[in-house]
Structures are given as C-alpha cells and as structure tokens.
Amino acid sequence: MENDLFARLWAALDRDASLDLFRGAVRRESITGNEANVVAYLREAMGRLDLSGLTMADFLPGRPNVWGERKGAGNGRRLLFIGHTDVVHVDGWRENWVGTERENPFGAAIVDGAVWGRGAGDLKAGITSSLAALALLDAAGITLAGDVSFAFVGDEESGQPGTGVSAGIKDYVTRIEAGEVARPDFVVYVEPTQLAVYPAQIGFFITDITITGRSAYFGVPELGKDALRASHAAMSALWKHSDEISARAEHKLVGRSFLLITGLTGGGYIAVPEKCELSLIRKLLPGESLDQAAADIEAAVRGAIDDPEITVTFSYPAGRDHALGGTAAEIEEGRADVSLLSQAIGGALPGRGGIEGAPFWSESPFFVNRLGIPTVYCAPGDIRNCHTYNEHVEIEEFLAAVVGFAAFMARFCGTVD
Incomplete structure (x- = not known):
C-alpha cells in the first residue's frame, strides 16, 4: 500500500511545473x-x-507575510508548512561568477542538474516544494481529511542593518495566540536539511563587549590604563570558559556547547589603548538557560579584569525569541509524527529522511518553546552552501521533496475516498 502511494505520486508529478515554480521564486x-x-x-x-x-x-510597513490553508474534507489533523521569504545579500556574487551562466544571483540557472541562485536553498526550494506537494495531491486525485496550511514570513535573515529580528514570525505567532489563525498540530519549517529531519536545534546569542581604560602618551604608559592588555586577559578567560562548557555535556543530535570570539578592535597610534571591543557568539544546547549562559560570560570577563579603573559593558544585539538571542529547541525524536515524516521522505528518495540535529538557529523555538507545538526542520538544500557563492539545490532532491511532502500530508492528515 505504501509503495502504491509513492508510485501514484511519482506518476502524477508534473516535474516541469514544479521546477518552474521553484525557479520563479529564486x-x-x-x-x-x-x-x-x-x-x-x-x-x-x-x-x-x-x-x-x-x-x-x-x-x-511594506513588508508582508502571506498565509492560507486547504481545508480538509474530514476530521484529520492540521499541518503547517512555514518558511522565511527573505534571503541574504549577494555582495561579490556577480564578480565571482562573471562571464558564466551563474553570474546573475537571481537567474535560477540550471547547471549540472541543480538550480543555482541566492535563496535557492535558503529557502525557496523548501517553500515551493511544499506548495507543489499540495498541487501533486490534487493531480493524483487524493483528498485530505485534515487541513494543510502554509505561512511564509519575513525578516529571518540577519545580514542587513536594522533587520533580521524575526519580526515576521513574531507577527504570525501572535495571530495564532489571538485565535486569528488556527493552531496547527504539527509544523514543518522548511529550512534546508538535505531532506533529513531535524527535531532539535541549537540556541545562540551574540555578545559585544566594550573594555574602556585610559589613554596616555606611549612615553609615560604608567599614566594610562591599557584596554588592549585587559582584553587579552578577557579573551584568555573566555577561551577557558569555552573549554569548560564544551566538556559539560554532548547532545546526541547537536553536539557540544562552545563560544567563538568573532571580532577584536582596539588601539590607536603611539598611545596606551583606551578602548577595545570584542564580539563573540555562544552556542547553546537544548535545556541550557540563555540568561545563565550570558551571566556566566559576564562573570568570566569581569573576573579576568581586576583593575577597578577599567570598565566593561556588555550588549546583546541579536534578540530573537529571547531578549538576548535565540533559544535552543527540541522535541522527542521518537514521536510518531517525526517518524512519519522520516518515512515519507525516505520513501520518496531512499537514503534520505534520517533524524539529525540543526547546526543553525532558525525560528522553530517560536512554536516549540512559545506555543508548545511540535516542530521540525525538513527541506531540500544544503545549509553548507547557503549564504555562499555556491548556493544551489539538486533538482532530484527538490522533486523528491515534492513527493515526500505530499506523502506526508496524506499520511499525517489522512485521506477520504
């Protein structure tokens, strides 16, 4: 019976129409x-x-979300496919591919069996494969008992100044909380996973640290307070702290915690450096408190700088579902609905549909942690080539997603004769 479903879906699939939908979005x-x-x-x-x-x-203003649903013909469960519509910048793309068919970052060129372009994997393949899956069910004459809904939201990416604070999904989940939008029973967020199923994801926060001392002429350094020297002590303490948190625990799907110092600026010209600025990012595992992790970092830095005349301030510029950053999230990997999606994907493309963990932060915590709705990531595309000049999605993988998502819709929502 299961093989009959996949044979029926593959036979009904309009490959050209599905691919055109995908390329048009790119x-x-x-x-x-x-x-x-x-x-x-x-x-x-x-x-x-x-x-x-x-x-x-x-x-x-001027930045819309879009959503809608297909009402089922029976009493099945409600499924939501959601993803973000925005993509990162294309700085340097044209120069990297000048004179080739990939020169236009929004050209959706087909090269070696893959669609190339900014946003192809992150995440227009996921969005369009979910829509094409419903069209496939219609073409195959399969009527759902439950509801399938779609929501496509903006402001997830953080590469542009003053944007990327998840404003789109905050608006959407507020509408669910208000009863304006029906609450789903299960959510598939279509971040690229190469068609693996991710029931867990990391958390994160970014900390900007400003260390301020007192400048003095280089000939009389004893009159100054060296912020650069203090930053060295702070960084040594932070690297030690990273080793300590990494040794605490390892999560089966997302690995170990750590922090990474990502930037250092400071100093001047022939003078004791008055100010130094550090930036870091901290990875969190499911179950780790973001507030406690931030407090531990602040304590490590302050403990390393023992001069009361040197001041230290901390800021957290990347608040998402938490004021300081983005929380980690997970659902039980053995849930029946997770297994159902895994089986549907594996049935469409053997070898895919494995259970893994997200090495990135995206917006599932708004559902898992805020609304208590089970959510996974699953979509075509490879996160490792996203945000790069090599962003592309294999056509075979995209079409398998269409079939796999259609099979999952049928199995999760149920069908009527």
Missing part, C-alpha cells in the same frame, strides 16, 4: 527588507491552489 530578489517582491509571487501561486483564508498582511 528569480524574485527578496533580500531582507524586500520580501514583498517574492510574497506577491507566492500569493499568486497559493491562489492557484484554491486555498481558503488566503491573506497577505504587513508585519512592518
């Missing part, structure tokens, strides 16, 4: 802040699927 430049450009395209595609409650609404 061609709509939607660098963070310009989400409207692709949202209009997605709304049109969603309209062709005859979704009810199809809504496009701004989460910030």
Whole structure:
C-alpha cells in the first residue's frame, strides 16, 4: 500500500511545473527588507491552489507575510508548512561568477542538474516544494481529511542593518495566540536539511563587549590604563570558559556547547589603548538557560579584569525569541509524527529522511518553546552552501521533496475516498 502511494505520486508529478515554480521564486530578489517582491509571487501561486483564508498582511510597513490553508474534507489533523521569504545579500556574487551562466544571483540557472541562485536553498526550494506537494495531491486525485496550511514570513535573515529580528514570525505567532489563525498540530519549517529531519536545534546569542581604560602618551604608559592588555586577559578567560562548557555535556543530535570570539578592535597610534571591543557568539544546547549562559560570560570577563579603573559593558544585539538571542529547541525524536515524516521522505528518495540535529538557529523555538507545538526542520538544500557563492539545490532532491511532502500530508492528515 505504501509503495502504491509513492508510485501514484511519482506518476502524477508534473516535474516541469514544479521546477518552474521553484525557479520563479529564486528569480524574485527578496533580500531582507524586500520580501514583498517574492510574497506577491507566492500569493499568486497559493491562489492557484484554491486555498481558503488566503491573506497577505504587513508585519512592518511594506513588508508582508502571506498565509492560507486547504481545508480538509474530514476530521484529520492540521499541518503547517512555514518558511522565511527573505534571503541574504549577494555582495561579490556577480564578480565571482562573471562571464558564466551563474553570474546573475537571481537567474535560477540550471547547471549540472541543480538550480543555482541566492535563496535557492535558503529557502525557496523548501517553500515551493511544499506548495507543489499540495498541487501533486490534487493531480493524483487524493483528498485530505485534515487541513494543510502554509505561512511564509519575513525578516529571518540577519545580514542587513536594522533587520533580521524575526519580526515576521513574531507577527504570525501572535495571530495564532489571538485565535486569528488556527493552531496547527504539527509544523514543518522548511529550512534546508538535505531532506533529513531535524527535531532539535541549537540556541545562540551574540555578545559585544566594550573594555574602556585610559589613554596616555606611549612615553609615560604608567599614566594610562591599557584596554588592549585587559582584553587579552578577557579573551584568555573566555577561551577557558569555552573549554569548560564544551566538556559539560554532548547532545546526541547537536553536539557540544562552545563560544567563538568573532571580532577584536582596539588601539590607536603611539598611545596606551583606551578602548577595545570584542564580539563573540555562544552556542547553546537544548535545556541550557540563555540568561545563565550570558551571566556566566559576564562573570568570566569581569573576573579576568581586576583593575577597578577599567570598565566593561556588555550588549546583546541579536534578540530573537529571547531578549538576548535565540533559544535552543527540541522535541522527542521518537514521536510518531517525526517518524512519519522520516518515512515519507525516505520513501520518496531512499537514503534520505534520517533524524539529525540543526547546526543553525532558525525560528522553530517560536512554536516549540512559545506555543508548545511540535516542530521540525525538513527541506531540500544544503545549509553548507547557503549564504555562499555556491548556493544551489539538486533538482532530484527538490522533486523528491515534492513527493515526500505530499506523502506526508496524506499520511499525517489522512485521506477520504
């Protein structure tokens, strides 16, 4: 019976139409802040699927989300596919590929069996494969008992100044909390996973540390307070702290905690350095307190600088679902719905659908931690080539996602004859 479903879906799949939908989305430049450009395209595609409650609404002026649903014909469960519409910048892309078919970052060129372009993997393949999956069910004559809903939100990427604080999903989950949008029973967030299923993800926060001493002429350094020397002590303490937290525990799916110092600026010209600035990022495991982790970092730095005339300040510029950053999240990997998705993907493309952990932060914690709704990541695309000049998605993988998502919709929501 299971093999019959996949044979039926593959036979009904319109490969060209599915691929055209995907490539059309890549061609709509939607660098963070310009989400409207692709949202209009997605709304049109969603309209062709005859979704009810199809809504496009701004989460910030001129920056819309779009959502809608296919109501089931019976009493099945409710499933949500969600993903972000914005992509990162394309600085240097054209120069890297000048004179080749990949020169246009939004050209959606097909090269060696893959679609290339900014946003191909992160994450327009996931968005369009989920929509194409519903179209495939229609083409195969399969009617769902439960509801399938779609929501595509902006402001997830953080590469543009003043953006990337998850404003889009904050607006959407607030609508769920208010009862304006129906609450799903299970969520698939379509970040690229190479069609693995990720029931766990890391947390993170960024800390900017400013160390301020007192400048003095180089000939009389005893009159100054050397911020650069103090920063050396701080960094030594931070690296030691990273080793300590890494040794505490290892999560089966996402590994160990650590911190990475990502930037250092300071000093001047022939004078005792008055100010030094450090930046770091901290990885958290599910179950780790973000507040406690930040407090531990502050204690390590202050403990390393014993001069009361040198001041230290901390800021946290990347608040997401938490004021300081993004929390980690996980659901039980042995859940029946997780296994069902894994089996559906594996049935569409043997060898895929394995259970792994997300080495990135995205927006599942808004559902898992804030709303208590089980959520996983699953989609075509390889996160390792996203945000690079090599962003691409294999066509075979994309089409398998269409079939796998369609099979999962049928199995999760149930069908009616």
